[in-house]
Amino acid sequence: MKAILPRWQDGFLFLNGKDVELMIRVLLQSDDTYFVKAFSKYASTKCRSIEFICFTTAEKAVKFLAETTLRLDAVLATESVLEQVTGSTLRLQVSDRTVFADKNAVQINIYQSGTAIISDVSNALILAGNRSITAANGHQVQVVAAVSAQGGSGKTTICYALAAAAARTGKQALYLNLEPFPAFGQLYQQNFASTMDSILFALKSGQDLAPAVLDSMERNRDNVLVLPPFSFAGDLMSLTKEQIGMLLQVLIDKTSVDMIFVDLPEGFGQMNLWVLALCTVVLQVYTDDAAGRERLERVRADVYFKNLEIPGAIMTVLNKCRQRTSEEDIAGKFPMSESLAQGKQIADVQEKNPAFLKSCMDLLEKMA
Known part of the structure; x- marks a missing residue:
């Protein structure tokens, strides 16, 4: 043809x-x-x-x-x-x-x-x-949240890596970090032209939020759409359930993004629960070692977690895996990466580590 x-x-x-x-x-x-x-x-x-x-x-x-x-x-x-x-x-x-x-x-x-x-x-x-x-475009936005009850699980790495992998396939992917003290150095380098101040002002004053969001969004070298970090943890923590919902709704309704990857703080605090209730997919990330698996089993067995109102699909991801043997209740396994441990940027790791990139693509396919 x-x-x-x-x-x-x-x-x-x-x-x-x-x-x-x-x-x-x-x-x-x-x-x-x-x-x-x-x-x-x-x-x-x-x-x-x-x-x-x-x-x-x-x-x-x-x-x-x-x-x-x-x-x-x-x-x-x-x-x-x-x-x-x-x-x-x-x-x-x-x-x-x-x-x-x-x-x-x-x-x-x-x-x-x-x-x-x-x-x-x-x-x-x-x-x-x-x-x-x-x-x-047959526009149906997927909102994917990454969460973990384990510190050091690699949640942030995997969340951004999935956004970068989605961008490689031609998707309009946006990465939104809602951690109070985010670290972006290993994810991407970006000198933002603006701050979150205009978005915060629109949220709290009731002004039209969409223009502020669109003006604050930037596309980084990985072709991922990103928003600047909050200047202070207190700015993020001051947001209400309604304001968090407004921000996500504007990203869904007023932009052309296909997938939104939300990087949530550790644990299942109040803000996390607000976001999880709005997601189509929830990724719970743990390390593939004794500590990570023990934490995962405790969360799974917890009555509080079982009763959470999470309408989206809950998928479990293991990180830093030594073996790629499949497990029935594990949606994805990400291999141990010495390059990531040495501080290499995710885009470089995806470029030089086919196994890591394949893990990203396989998980995206399961989410489709």
């Missing part, structure tokens, strides 16, 4: 000369000819939920807007073109940074990866109330 290759005609893109009727249609205009041609080729092969009609000159874009009978859901263009957009069509300005704070003046950074551009456009459409984008 031949691949569908894009071709150019009169300034905009067709797919083999056919009018491809997709649920979402976006006009894209930029003076950067190299970007427009490179992005249109990428989008035509990688994005089946959005059709981008692309122009390199403002004049041709404006002419198209004046003459077309096609429905346009959004226009991503320079200011001179946006001035000609009428009706309910969403206006998005091409820029060197993405900003959602002003819904009437959303900017999209076109100097990032094609995946990130499509994700930002999708988020802008969702923020504006266009739910067709989620329907086009």
